[in-house]
Amino acid sequence: MQSNRLGWILLAPTLVILFFFGVVPFFYVLWLSFHQWNPFALDPAVVYNGADNFRALVFDNGFLASLGVTIAFVFFAVLTELIVGYLLAQAFMKEFPGKAVFRTIHTLPLIMAPIIVGSIWKLMTTPSIGIIPSLLASWFGFDLNIGTSAVAAFTVTVIMDVWHWTPLVTLTLIAALVSLPADPFEQAQIDGANKRQIFWHITLPMIAPALLATVFIRLMDALRTVDEVLMLTGGGPGSATRYLGVHIFKEVFPKTNYGYGSAVSIIVLYLTIVACWLLYVALIAPRNKKA
Amino acid sequence: MAGVNIDDVYKRYGSVQVMHGVSIDIEDGEFVVLVGPSGCGKSTLLRMLAGLEPISDGTIKIGEKVVNEVLPKDRDIAMVFQSYALYPHKTVAQNIGFPLKMAKRPKAEIDEKVGRAAEILDLTKYLDRYPKALSGGQRQRVAMGRAIVRDPKVFLFDEPLSNLDAKLRVSMRMEIKELHQRLKTTIVYVTHDQIEAMTMADKIVVMRDGRVEQIGAPLDLYDNPQNVFVAGFIGSPSMNFVKGRIDGANGTRQFVSEGGLVLPLPAQASVAVGQEVIYGIRPEHISIGEGGVAMDVVVIEPTGSETQVFARSGTDLIDAVVKDRIAARPGEKIGFHIDLSRVHLFDGKTQQRL
Ligand SMILES: Nc1ncnc2c1ncn2[C@@H]1O[C@H](COP(=O)(O)OP(=O)(O)OP(=O)(O)O)[C@@H](O)[C@H]1O
Ligand SMILES: [Mg+2]
Secondary structure (H helix, E strand, O other): OHHHHHHHHHHHHHHHHHHHHHHHHHHHHHHHOOEEOOOOOOOOOOEEOOOHHHHHHHOOHHHHHHHHHHHHHHHHHHHHHHHHHHHHHHHHHOOOOOHHHHHHHHHHHHHOOHHHHHHHHHHHHOOOOOHHHHHHHHHHOOOOOOOOOHHHHHHHHHHHHHHHHHHHHHHHHHHHHHOOOOHHHHHHHHOOOOHHHHHHHHHHHHHHHHHHHHHHHHHHHHHOOOHHHHHHOOOOOOOOOOOHHHHHHHHHOOOOOHHHHHHHHHHHHHHHHHHHHHHHHHHHHHHHHHO | OOOEEEEEEEEEEOOEEEEEEEEEEEOOOOEEEEEOOOOOOHHHHHHHHHOOOOOOEEEEEEOOEEOOOOOHHHOOEEEEOOOOOOOOOOOHHHHHHHHHHHOOOOHHHHHHHHHHHHHHOOOHHHOOOOHHHOOHHHHHHHHHHHHHOOOOOEEEEEOOOOOOOHHHHHHHHHHHHHHHHHHOOEEEEEOOOHHHHHHHOOEEEEEEOOEEEEEEOHHHHHHOOOEHHHHHHOOOOOOEEEEEEEEOOOOOOEEEEOOOOEEEOOOOOOOOOOOEEEEEEOHHHEEEEEEEEEEEEEEEEEOOOOEEEEEEEOOEEEEEEEOOOOOOOOOOEEEEEEOHHHOEEEEOOOOEEO
8 A cells, every 4th residue: 555655656747747648738739629729810819610620621721732742642651661571680680890880870860850951961962062963963964853853843842751760660660670579580591481471471470469469559649740841842742741740840830720729630640540540450359360 | 202311410519529530331211229328319310301400511312312501391202300399370281281281281281181190190199189289198299290291202200209199109200101111211210218119110220329239120220239239229128348357267257247256158258368348238147056166146026927036145136027927025136147149248338249
């Protein structure tokens, strides 16, 4: 009993902070999403307007376009991160000279703030001064202009995200691979499985839990990407890289349209939950049921 | 089907050498049992045959082909690991059917073979379970199943029955023998179980510390062990050994132990007076009766079908196994009659057979 109370006392500060910085804002946003509130409008009052914010979203081309590019961005970024991350993790399972150094360098992007990542990539890709367009132009005669080409801008944001977050995938997968028992792999070789079969029938199912956890984390993060993209392209050209986070930022702060912004936030949250749930149902649940 | 030829194979892990020039010839269709104390390199040898462990020196041939550089999947061998090595995310049926699936056999054939293997192994009830929901013995049978659905060149079994109860072990032993007679596939089989080794093997290989001590037919090893180690390892209960020297003081040669126990020698024994020897006699080759070597009874252990008698003379302890019930009590005198045709003499220093 004694130690139980002590536990609560020690936890109290964290709980209070969590409550005020996590629970309260969440319900505040949820509440706001059912209201119209523009503090700088002629009528700054908070007015209840039911599901109007959400209804408006369905016909809001800006939002729908943003949703489309976001889904494309998340799909390409997370898929590439998984593939590259897995290949790197496999490479790090082997011994090669300079492995420790390379592994350290490779995790460096992880410790950088997104805003800095955005700045670095902006410096590297700005037409006429960036190193990447310059090299592409002189080597391949390719004109990379993220200011005018929607495809270029989209691709560069995906590459930037991959650059920033692949190390996270690599690290999780290294941990998963290291903890795998060796004998199923030996047995599979005895059973005549080739490398491809071993990957699909043994490795993948055995790292699936870790893989899925990584996908969840990356999915959630990628769905709410803001600062890097805002820094790099500002959502442009046009709305080519106006991902939901950027959309909210651009919609809410300049226009101080808080009710609308809250509604979009709730949609993003909903999307994240649905995506994770779908993955869970498709990949994990059937196995648990059988077991 | 193929024979296996192991020629002067060495294995080093860094600076640790665990295999010191092992050579074994296994003929096509032979059932070879590897025995030896824990850590002598039996599993390592099997893993080298399977290609899971590179060999440091020497050659291994399966059939006519040197397989030193051949990948495990291309060696066409089936193996049951000491640790079972089941696929944790696959059901029993999927585990057993995995090698067939990898070989892209039609589904109907896989189902049929898995069903039959499950029947033999008494696993039919468990086909849909995952390995984590099985007992040790059941897991071991799944591992067996994965091997017997195949028709490989060579079977490698690493203590495949170690976790089964006595009854199941007897029936599995029969199944394996039957499998061998039916398929006539070469089998290399590791076991700690004397009875398994003696009853199943065409040929037993006794190993110690990464060396082959002796190779031979089971009864050949039992009758003519080449050294003290093999003599003590083969046979259960194991052979009695008494250290001493040959004494010829009163004209007839006798064996006198360090503790003063006098034992009779076979007439044709090629030993010289004064020579240091180790005298070996199996418990089952001693009978009990009037006269003979006088011993003091220490313990009597009746098992029903036979009786094991531990007796002492001075510091020397000898045990005998006899068919009759013995009425003697501890401390009483008893007479041991040694079957002279079954006495084994070994050199006191080299421990080799004389
Ligand atoms: N990776 C390794 N590095 C160093 N030594 C090893 C390694 N693997 C095995 N050994 C050594 O090789 C020797 C043989 O091991 P092995 O597993 O073949 O024994 P075993 O005869 O199968 O024993 P058991 O009957 O207990 O299964 C042991 O002394 C072991 O310590
Ligand atoms: Mg072993």
